[in-house]
Amino acid sequence: MARKTAIGIQDFGKLQKHNCFYVDKTLFIKEWWENLDDVTLITRPRRFGKTLTMSMLEHFFSVNYAQDKAVFEKLKIWEYAEYRSLQGT
Numbered sequence: 001m002a003r004k005t006a007i008g009i010q011d012f013g014k015l016q017k018h019n020c021f022y023v024d025k026t027l028f029i030k031e032w033w034e035n036l037d038d039v040t041l042i043t044r045p046r047r048f049g050k051t052l053t054m055s056m057l058e059h060f061f062s063v064n065y066a067q068d069k070a071v072f073e074k075l076k077i078w079e080y081a082e083y084r085s086l087q088g089t
Contacts, residue, residue, distance in 0.1 A: 015020035016071040025053060029060055033086070044060040060087055 006020035015022055032040060042050050058070065059065045066088025072078045 010051045010055060012052060012059045013068060013071055024075050026056065026072065026075040028053060028081065029057065030083060031076050056069065061089060063088055
């Protein structure tokens with residue numbers, strides 16, 4: 001099945017389930033987790049993926065999506081066993 005270009009989809013899980021094009025930013029999870037910052041401020045211009053990044057973090061860490069591991073299996077973060085065990089926690 002051909003990949004689709006999604007305009008306006010801001011839900012990470014929906015984007016992955018519909019096989020839409022996605023620039024893999026999952027290593028942001030690793031970078032963010034290892035920094036141990038008290039506060040993280042994400043500033044970018046409009047349409048740079050801030051909401052989608054927050055949705056990705058929610059899908060990765062939320063217990064509501066603990067059974068939804070399949071959306072991460074083809075992405076870079078899944079190459080790290082320690083982060084696979086963090087998914088859904």
